[in-house]
Structures are given as structure tokens and as C-alpha cells.
Amino acid sequence: MALKMACIQLDIAFGNPEENKKRVRSEIEKVMLQQPDIIVLPELWSTGYDLTRLDTIADEHGSDTKAFISELSRLYNVNIVAGSIAKKTDTGVTNTMYVMNRHGEIVLEYSKLHLFKLMNEHLYLQPGKTEGLFTLENTLCAGVICYDIRFPEWLRVHTTKGAEMIFVVAEWPLPRLNHWRVLLQARAIENQCYVIACNRAGRDPNNIFAGHSMIIDPWGEIISEADENPCSIVAKIDLDKVKQVRQQIPIFTDRRPDWYIN
Numbered sequence: 001m002a003l004k005m006a007c008i009q010l011d012i013a014f015g016n017p018e019e020n021k022k023r024v025r026s027e028i029e030k031v032m033l034q035q036p037d038i039i040v041l042p043e044l045w046s047t048g049y050d051l052t053r054l055d056t057i058a059d060e061h062g063s064d065t066k067a068f069i070s071e072l073s074r075l076y077n078v079n080i081v082a083g084s085i086a087k088k089t090d091t092g093v094t095n096t097m098y099v100m101n102r103h104g105e106i107v108l109e110y111s112k113l114h115l116f117k118l119m120n121e122h123l124y125l126q127p128g129k130t131e132g133l134f135t136l137e138n139t140l141c142a143g144v145i146c147y148d149i150r151f152p153e154w155l156r157v158h159t160t161k162g163a164e165m166i167f168v169v170a171e172w173p174l175p176r177l178n179h180w181r182v183l184l185q186a187r188a189i190e191n192q193c194y195v196i197a198c199n200r201a202g203r204d205p206n207n208i209f210a211g212h213s214m215i216i217d218p219w220g221e222i223i224s225e226a227d228e229n230p231c232s233i234v235a236k237i238d239l240d241k242v243k244q245v246r247q248q249i250p251i252f253t254d255r256r257p258d259w260y261i262n
């Protein structure tokens with residue numbers, strides 16, 4: 001089965017959800033001219049890393065984001081992996097990904113499990129408590145957020161359950177661009193799955209971001225890659241390739257989990 005993927009590598013307005021909603025609406029309208037099946041947005045696209053102001057700008061229970069993304073997915077009849085947003089709950093703020101299908105129904109709510117201390121996430125955010133498995137277009141998928149990709153065992157939890165596409169949403173800084181590219185390729189090769197990774201572009205008061213959103217096939221080949229600038233990348237993927245690669249080198253049947261230390 002072939003699917004067309006689009007990553008919107010947004011330049012996020014710092015701490016300005018209303019402006020970012022305008023940008024997302026306009027970028028989705030533009031990218032729909034290429035008729036993608038699935039659109040991916042970056043991490044914390046509505047606020048950026050304006051963590052000290054989350055009290056006033058985080059989305060109460062994610063309600064505003066859910067209504068906004070649901071409207072767009074129905075309007076354009078498209079699946080949206082809606083990056084992540086700061087969600088205000090009764091017990092704190094989480095960095096939460098929503099995935100909506102073409103009918104505007106939520107098929108995943110996942111909150112970032114591994115909080116990134118280098119960007120102070122642990123001081124302002126609560127970690128998630130659920131995994132990132134979901135189904136889109138009859139295909140099992142996983143959603144993870146930025147720093148999560150440094151934990152291969154977390155992605156493995158999802159691919160041993162059958163995930164064939166891993167969606168990564170990020171605000172990955174430029175100084176570690178090399179890690180971003182190598183880790184994403186490694187996650188695709190070791191899990192023999194598609195990796196669709198959407199990073200942000202631009203800068204905020206503390207960081208310059210790397211861009212380089214990528215779509216990588218189960219053999220580790222980069223099908224499409226952005227540069228550092230705001231843009232969208234669009235590419236077709238063929239899910240039969242996941243089965244072919246998994247048959248050719250059958251790591252999921254050859255693995256010896258009883259020998260691995262947790």
C-alpha cells in the first residue's frame with residue numbers, strides 16, 4: 001500500500017498559540033495541493049519552548065487544539081499527526097501529541113515519556129504514562145516525541161507490537177543535528193520500519209533549531225530530507241517494503257529478548 005506523507009517544518013512563533021494556529025492553517029492549506037494522506041507537525045508547535053509562561057499559554061485539557069485539528073482534518077479529509085502541544089491538566093502540564101484521522105477523530109493521545117533536562121522540561125512538565133501505538137490507514141503506527149528517540153528500547157516496545165511507521169515530532173537543536181540524523185536512520189534500520197520525522201525550523205531565545213525533517217524507509221534510506229529553513233517535505237512511501245525487509249533479515253523472529261537486560 002502506498003501513502004503520501006507530508007512534514008510541515010514550521011518556524012514557531014514563541015509563546016503565541018494564535019499566530020501558530022494561523023501558520024499551521026496556512027501551511028496545511030498549501031501542502032494539501034500535493035494531496036498527502038498524512039500530515040505531520042512539529043513538537044510544541046503552538047507555544048514553542050516558552051516554558052515559564054505555560055501557566056497562561058498551555059491548552060486547557062487540549063480542548064482548543066483538538067477542536068482546531070479535528071476541523072482541519074475533516075475539512076481536507078486528511079490524517080494529521082498533530083505534533084505536540086502543552087496540555088494543561090489538573091495535575092500539571094504535559095507535552096502531548098494528538099493524532100486525528102480523516103474524520104477528525106482522535107486515534108492517539110500520547111504524552112512525552114522522556115523529559116529533556118537540558119531544556120528544563122523536567123521543571124515545567126509531567127511525563128506521560130501511556131504508550132504511543134495507534135492505527136491509521138489500517139496500519140499500526142507509533143508516535144514519539146523528540147528526546148524519546150534516544151531510547152531505542154522505547155521505540156522497540158512499539159515495533160515488537162507490530163508498528164510499521166514511527167512518527168517523530170521534534171524541536172531538535174542545530175548543534176546536535178548529527179545525532180538527529182544518525183539516530184533516526186538507526187531507528188529505521190533496527191526496527192525495519194518507516195520513520196517520518198518532523199522537526200521545527202527557526203530559533204527561539206535559547207536555541208537555533210535544526211530542521212532537517214526526514215522520511216526514511218525500512219532499509220534506512222532517506223527518501224526525503226529538508227534543509228534548515230521553514231518548508232514542507234512530501235514523499236510517497238510503500239508499506240510493502242516493511243514486510244520485504246522484515247522477511248529478508250528477520251530480526252523480529254531472531255531476537256533473543258530472554259537474554260537482554262532491562
Ligand SMILES: O=C(O)CCC(=O)C(=O)O
Pocket residue numbers: 116119145146147148150171172173176179
Ligand atoms: O536529545 C536531544 O539532543 C534533543 C532533545 C530535545 O530537544 C527535546 O526532547 O526537546
